[in-house]
Amino acid sequence: xxxLEQSPQSLIVQEGKNLTINCTSSKTLYGLYWYKxxxxxxxxxxxxxxxxGEEKSHEKITAKLDEKKQQSSLHITASQPSHAGIYLCGAGxxxxxxxxxxxxGTSLAVNP
Amino acid sequence: DGGITQSPKYLxxxxxxxxxxxxxxxxxxxxxxxxRQDPGQGLRLIYYSQIVNDFQKGDIAEGYSVSREKKESxxxxxxxxxxxPTAFYLCASKVTGGRTNEKLFFGSGTQLSVL
Numbered sequence: 001x002x003x004l005e006q007s008p009q010s011l012i013v014q015e016g017k018n019l020t021i022n023c024t025s026s027k028t029l030y031g032l033y034w035y036k037x038x039x040x041x042x043x044x045x046x047x048x049x050x051x052x053g054e055e056k057s058h059e060k061i062t063a064k065l066d067e068k069k070q071q072s073s074l075h076i077t078a079s080q081p082s083h084a085g086i087y088l089c090g091a092g093x094x095x096x097x098x099x100x101x102x103x104x105g106t107s108l109a110v111n112p
Numbered sequence: 113d114g115g116i117t118q119s120p121k122y123l124x125x126x127x128x129x130x131x132x133x134x135x136x137x138x139x140x141x142x143x144x145x146x147x148r149q150d151p152g153q154g155l156r157l158i159y160y161s162q163i164v165n166d167f168q169k170g171d172i173a174e175g176y177s178v179s180r181e182k183k184e185s186x187x188x189x190x191x192x193x194x195x196x197p198t199a200f201y202l203c204a205s206k207v208t209g210g211r212t213n214e215k216l217f218f219g220s221g222t223q224l225s226v227l
Contacts, residue, residue: 033215042202042218090155102154
């Protein structure tokens with residue numbers, strides 16, 4: 001079965017530093033989602049990637065999907081305390097909602 | 113503002129008791145989902161519904177039941193058969209059930225604990 005591995009599991013950075021979170025699959029990804037979750041709260045949508053080589057940015061967050069569509073990265077530039085939280089990647093094959101699978105999440109702390 | 117409302121935020125269950133978690137959306141979405149989130153584990157799908165009056169079991173449906181009598185509402189009942197119900201429960205919805213290029217909208221979650 002397809003699984004999503006996220007790395008690192010947790011990350012502590014100093015405010016202003018850049019960081020990258022990875023999401024890797026053993027199989028081709030058809031639709032890759034990035035969400036952010038504050039502890040004890042719901043998931044907030046960040047970005048969705050579908051095409052190999054696709055890259056999207058929103059404010060200081062950039063997400064990329066590699067050409068083989070087996071790895072995605074989430075890059076935060078000049079991190080701020082507001083970026084702290086848990087970042088989750090989710091993916092699923094085309095046409096099948098039920099099979100949407102999720103990584104275990106990356107916990108990010110940003111020290112002021 | 114449109115969104116998904118889950119209630120209550122915190123819920124406690126006694127031994128042998130059934131409890132119901134509420135999920136309401138005013139986004140006019142056809143598809144709704146229930147996920148369970150445990151520490152150290154990814155989101156696991158409990159039940160989903162792609163249209164009113166229809167729903168399907170997810171990966172961990174045992175000990176849970178749902179109904180979808182109205183488009184806006186998808187309540188989840190945690191029955192006494194669910195022996196390990198302590199978890200964070202998330203409700204989600206999307207516009208339609210048949211495409212993967214639509215994002216999921218999530219509620220704020222319900223933390224269920226056993227007394």
